[in-house]
Amino acid sequence: xxxxxxxxxxxxxxxxxxxxxxxxxxxxxxxxxxxxxxxxxxxxxxxxxxxxxxxxxxxxxxxxxxxxxxxxxxxxxxxxxxxxxxxxxxxxxxxxxxxxxxxxxxxxxxxx
Amino acid sequence: xxxxxxxxxxxxxxxxxxxxxxxxxxxxxxxxxxxxxxxxxxxxxxxxxxxxxxxxxxxxxxxxxxxxxxxxxxxxxxxxxxxxxxxxxxxxxxxxxxxxxxxxxxxxx
Numbered sequence: 001x002x003x004x005x006x007x008x009x010x011x012x013x014x015x016x017x018x019x020x021x022x023x024x025x026x027x028x029x030x031x032x033x034x035x036x037x038x039x040x041x042x043x044x045x046x047x048x049x050x051x052x053x054x055x056x057x058x059x060x061x062x063x064x065x066x067x068x069x070x071x072x073x074x075x076x077x078x079x080x081x082x083x084x085x086x087x088x089x090x091x092x093x094x095x096x097x098x099x100x101x102x103x104x105x106x107x108x109x110x111x112x
Numbered sequence: 113x114x115x116x117x118x119x120x121x122x123x124x125x126x127x128x129x130x131x132x133x134x135x136x137x138x139x140x141x142x143x144x145x146x147x148x149x150x151x152x153x154x155x156x157x158x159x160x161x162x163x164x165x166x167x168x169x170x171x172x173x174x175x176x177x178x179x180x181x182x183x184x185x186x187x188x189x190x191x192x193x194x195x196x197x198x199x200x201x202x203x204x205x206x207x208x209x210x211x212x213x214x215x216x217x218x219x220x221x
Contacts, residue, residue, distance in 0.1 A: 034209045043116075043202050043212035044155070089154065091209075098143055098162070098207040099170070102154035 008087060010107045019077040021106045023090035028071060030092035034100065035064060035075045038087045047075070047088075077108075085110045115139045116213035118203050124219045131190040133216050135203030137183075144186040145204040146170075146178060148197075149215075155202065161186055193220045 013019050025033065031052035036044035050057045050064045050073075057064050063076040073090050089105035115138035125131055135144060142163055147155040147170075157170030159178040167178050175197060179187045190197055198220045204210040 032208055036212075041214075043214045046209045046211060049209050093208060099157060099160065100210065104152070104154045 008105050008107045010109060012109045012111065013080050015080060015082060015110055015112050017080050019080045019084070019108060019110075021075045021077075021088045021108065023073040023075075023103050023106075025071050025073060025090065025092040025103075026101070027092060027094055028068075029094045030101075031095045032093040032100075033064070033066060033073050034091045034093075035062075035073075036089055036091065036102075037084075038089070038105070040086075044089070080108075080110050082110045082112055084108060116203060116205055116211065118201075118213040118216050120216060121214070122217045124221065125193055126221055127194055128192050131193050131218065131220075133188045133201055133203075133218070135186045135188070135213060137186075137205045139205055139211075140183060141205040141207075142183075143205065143207045144180065145210065146176075146186065146188045147202045147204065148172065148199040149202060150199050158188065158201075193218075195220050 034049045035047040037047050038044045048059045048062050048064050050066050055066055061078045065074045087105040087107050089103045091100040091102045093100045117136045119134045145160040146158040149155050156172045158172055158176050159167055159170055161167045161180040164180055177189045201216045203213040
């Protein structure tokens with residue numbers, strides 16, 4: 001989820017667990033969604049994307065689920081590793097726009 | 113990453129001074145963007161460009177100007193820096209999905 005304060009929501013997991021990070025998007029006209037990973041001191045890194053004509057898309061150890069009915073997006077990371085520790089945030093695009101709207105992110109902490 | 117270089121990576125300057133940040137890409141993408149990232153906020157768009165000499169404002173453009181004289185370079189200028197412009201600045205290229213540089217950490221004292 002998203003936070004209105006200075007502190008990001010945090011998800012703490014044990015190494016090897018599956019992680020689920022959630023994102024509520026705002027615009028029902030959005031038709032393209034992206035998940036990014038941002039490590040400390042680095043720029044956001046593209047993980048996976050999904051278009052609104054799909055409900056699910058899988059990558060390497062990651063799955064994105066899209067529920068258009070409730071405007072909800074989730075990122076599932078299988079067998080979470082310490083290197084997955086980062087801030088994850090979603091972005092939404094309205095059809096034809098080149099300007100995405102970014103969420104504030106969730107901090108994932110993976111304990112060895 | 114994705115052929116994007118931001119310079120400088122870190123800068124400390126004083127209020128009232130001009131500052132220019134540079135973004136250089138080797139991907140020949142038409143679209144380039146400047147964002148700022150602050151605690152409590154998502155990435156906020158400052159300006160973007162859709163071609164050489166073609167630029168437009170984002171949601172937080174006040175106090176910033178940009179120039180794109182070549183496809184590969186997109187410059188962000190703070191004409192007279194203020195403390196509220198202390199932030200981390202990211203350049204991005206492409207459209208869907210965007211790819212980001214590693215940022216410039218700018219402190220204005």
